[in-house]
Amino acid sequence: MRRLIVCEKSHAARRIALILSNGSYKTQSVAGTPVLRFAKDSDEYSVLGLRGHIVELDYPDELNDWEKTPPRELVEAEPVKGVDPSAKKIMRALRETVAKSDEVIVATDYDREGELIGVEALEHAGSKLPVKRARFSALTKAEVERAFADLVEVDYKLATAAETRQYIDLAWGASLTRFMSLASGQMGNDFLSVGRVQTPTLALIVAKERSIREFKPIPYWVVGADLRRGSEFKASHSHGKFEEKTEARGAASRARRTKEAVVGDIELKEGVEYPPCPFNTTIFLAEATKRGITAAQAMKIAEGLYTDGYISYPRTDNTVYPPSLSLKAILEKLRRSDLSEEAEEVLSQETLRPSRGRSFTTDHPPIHPVEGATKSELKGGRWTVYELVTRRFLATLAPACRSKKTRVELNIGEEPFVSEGDEIVSPGWRKYYPYYRVNEVSLPEMKTGDSAEVLRITSAEKKTQPPSRFSQGTLIQEMEKMGLGTKSTRHEALQKLFDRRFVKGQRIEPTESGIAVISALEDHARLHDEYKITDAKMTAHLELEMDLIAKGEREQPDVLEESQAMLVDIIDVLERNKKEIGDDIRKALKKQRSLGKCPQCDSGELVEIRGKGGDTFAGCSSYPACRNAYPLPRGMLVLPGEGSCEVCGAPKIKTVSKGQSPVVLCIDPKCDGARKQRLVGKCPDCGGDMISIQSRKAKRFAGCTNYPECKRMYPLPQRGRIVPTEEACDACGAPIIKVWQARRKAPWVLCINMDCPKRQEKGERADKKSKNE
């Protein structure tokens, strides 16, 4: 018999062919797609790897003019299935192979989407062949062999459940996206989007922002002591937070009566910190985003490292290494990496006992290195991510970190104080995973009855802090907790919110338009509480319906009809309030785009305008009545800068360039205030000021303010904050500057003239340095 095995991806196809053929399969190209062939037990096998969902749902072309199809019509329109244009060849290969087969075995991932991926591809290929299903939970020899020895039926109900999700996501997403965009006049590139995952995620960010805004800080007081016994150390009042200032003062003044602290009970404890758990996608992203990479970037790099054979599959929920994974073999491979010494140390342990996390799934193993690598073969971000994954892997196999914890009670003027020491005795896993800062505190030797000199008693007012904003990492963790998105899609939903300018910042905050969209939907799209579309519960409700379909307790048409009815009701309410919603969003966008009030006319706002050549400038919104305009710096993000210039009263802007801390300066480049901030030094030719200028290609250079009379210019380091020194180079007369760069402790001091005779003397080293900039 000729049997066709359909897999979810090419990697899985290769693996399955390898296992079933004992390594003897041959690769043939069918319509440009590899099909793996082998014979076994008088059967001929063809194995084909799909690429996820190669069949996609979309509305027919005639509904694609947003202005012509009212959103509510979209709700009941029938979407059509089409082949992903980039997967046409795979579909052709599937058709051709189906024609030459007698039976199909669906061997996609063992989950709801996997069921549909196989079924929809075969359906679209027009297959009439008998179908079987292989269900395996890991691509290991034993598991794959068992699954193929024990073939089952395809679960069409499960596939239908996944298909229902597609229909509902499309209908809600497309109709509400179009409604919001039409209502606010945001068409083309600037459309406003709504979706089952992205909108509740945005709502989480907005809710957080509201709670920060509503937060009322409560003051409290803490009393501390600076002490000395040989060396200096600190203690704090045992009461902790004092709610009343008078109480804190009383305690402090009683403590101040004496210069001697008497040591009371001493408690000694061994602190044990167990190694962190293996990486699943969520934890990996949380850690990667702490290194300053966005979640989407981290995922992209990880996918590249996976396809290049450096790390394992990066999309997994699993935090427990399966027993089939040879941890020792991986460590041995790391011998050829730049982390070979660390790997060797971990290998030298008598036994390898990996840590394990709470989520145990069988989809894929936790993310781990599969090959050694050196810093020189992996550049920049790729090395950062590889090193993170590898160090995490090493850490999960390393011993616990052990520390000496000391708790010393002290009596100062009858007031109880406590001093806590924490010293690492053996770093264990921390040695291999040095990303967390540890605050070690060492205390001088003391025993009960000893005394210490009181240097100072402090009493400080503090305030309770508002909740902190999400970072990309903490938000993705929160999304996982709320059931929003999947391991493969959360970073994409988040990136969308940034791309649509609904949110901004490293500490993520909503923009005006983000808040306006959520407010509009909360106010007008909450007909049915269980279908409040800004609420993460909507996903939970959908999950429930899909489970019912999978169990055969509900039918797809009923669920779709019910969902459509609700959506139509919601769109009706939205349509009735269309003008108000549109006005609110427009107002928010105007505020969001404003760089500040125009200082020349009282009515206008300065907004960023794109000129003919792609250059941007700030122009007054009252144009042509007011023609006030300012050039804006090129190649960087320009944001409103809060407040107005102390020198000229024009608004301030904030410029953000990659890898640099933001700079706030006057919007008017001719203003003395702005000029002073951009000053580089004195021009050696004419004595005028040289200021930092952004070129057309966004390169930074120093130009003379007497341009065009004086054409003196120098290239500048592209990164870092430039501080003039008032000094001139004794060799060439060019200004000497200091450059503060991120993560460097000391500034870099240099003459800005690249052709300076002194620099030539220094030879290669200086040359190299400048090339790096």
Add this chain to the structure above:
DNA sequence: GCAAGGTC
């Protein structure tokens, strides 16, 4: 030019 879900 819409969503979310797979995968590259």
